[in-house]
Amino acid sequence: MAFSLVAFAGAAQFAAVGFVARGLGWPAIALFTLLLNARHVLYSAAMAPWFRGRSFVERAVAAHLLTDEAFALTIAHFRRIGRFDGFGYWWAAIVTTLIPWNVATFAGVMLGGAVVDPKALGIDVIFPAAMGGLAVTLLTGRRELVAAIAGGVIGVAASVAWDPTIGVIAGGIAGPLAGLLVPEAAARETAPLGTEASAERFGMPGVVHDHPTDDRGRPS
Amino acid sequence: MSTDLVPLAVVMWAVTYPSRAIGLLNPAIDRLPRRALAYLQLVGPAVLASLATVNTVVQTRNGQSLVVVGLPWLAVGACIALVAWRRNLFLGLLVAVIIAIAGRGAGWE
Numbered sequence A: 001m002a003f004s005l006v007a008f009a010g011a012a013q014f015a016a017v018g019f020v021a022r023g024l025g026w027p028a029i030a031l032f033t034l035l036l037n038a039r040h041v042l043y044s045a046a047m048a049p050w051f052r053g054r055s056f057v058e059r060a061v062a063a064h065l066l067t068d069e070a071f072a073l074t075i076a077h078f079r080r081i082g083r084f085d086g087f088g089y090w091w092a093a094i095v096t097t098l099i100p101w102n103v104a105t106f107a108g109v110m111l112g113g114a115v116v117d118p119k120a121l122g123i124d125v126i127f128p129a130a131m132g133g134l135a136v137t138l139l140t141g142r143r144e145l146v147a148a149i150a151g152g153v154i155g156v157a158a159s160v161a162w163d164p165t166i167g168v169i170a171g172g173i174a175g176p177l178a179g180l181l182v183p184e185a186a187a188r189e190t191a192p193l194g195t196e197a198s199a200e201r202f203g204m205p206g207v208v209h210d211h212p213t214d215d216r217g218r219p220s
Numbered sequence B: 001m002s003t004d005l006v007p008l009a010v011v012m013w014a015v016t017y018p019s020r021a022i023g024l025l026n027p028a029i030d031r032l033p034r035r036a037l038a039y040l041q042l043v044g045p046a047v048l049a050s051l052a053t054v055n056t057v058v059q060t061r062n063g064q065s066l067v068v069v070g071l072p073w074l075a076v077g078a079c080i081a082l083v084a085w086r087r088n089l090f091l092g093l094l095v096a097v098i099i100a101i102a103g104r105g106a107g108w109e
Helices: A002-007 A010-021 A026-036 A039-051 A056-064 A068-081 A086-114 A123-137 A142-161 A164-180 A196-202 B006-024 B027-031 B034-057 B071-086 B089-105
Strands: B058-061 B064-067
Touching (some): A002 A086, A026 B006, A039 A056, A039 A068, A039 B034, A056 B006, A164 B034, B034 B058
16 A cells, blocks of 8 residues: 555556565665666656646646556646646546556555456456557647557567567657657648647647648648 | 565665656756757557567567467457447457457367
């Protein structure tokens, strides 16, 4: 329960429980947690432009709640509406993630022994299916599509070559670089950067509007 | 309920929080060039696809990571296809779980 309330880091919690059971030292567990959660640097950087102008305290609290699920739900929501939505963030981070995670953790503590084989209930496919499904909701252009495919391929390759933890981070770093290789002319074909039509792709507050558009947000 | 691992939970928070806060609390993010902002907007699809693919395809056995073809491919693939088609994540997750339960009930791993 303390892991879920204080650390609030799903994958690292699973790993830590296994390490504790095997008698691994706390410094090693801390190091592994640091590596496993390094992907949050990417989430934090990607969320930062949306939080521009928000108070330090709000951003500091938001950081504590920035999980895979909160990031995925929120970034999809912000991009869909084309602006920051504080209620949307807290809803995704607290109501749909923090509370269910801790309730489920408590239920697991109390009833976990009754579940003989979680795989038989299909529980193991929920996380990757949710992440894949949420990735699909972010595919609004060719750059996103290329970034996602490259992220997946590079992630698997690096996982096999080194370790799944490194694989996820490698995919998250290199995927966007591959996406940026899509020529801007092709990427802006349906939603030029800085226009109203780009709200789903680049709809971040503060992005410079430097492409002429007509009154419907289309390139002119 | 034991409280022995509460200090470890605090240590895990202490090494996790900085990675979550470094972007949100860093004012330099506001001054990034347009190309860097474009990069950050592609992080979401890339890292989520990477998480999904690695957790579906890669398994670690005896300390070695392997690409394993199995039921999760079908379950996760069905979820992704349904979300792309119907834009409904709940429906996709439901079908993925049903495929996993049915497949394992039939003895497929």
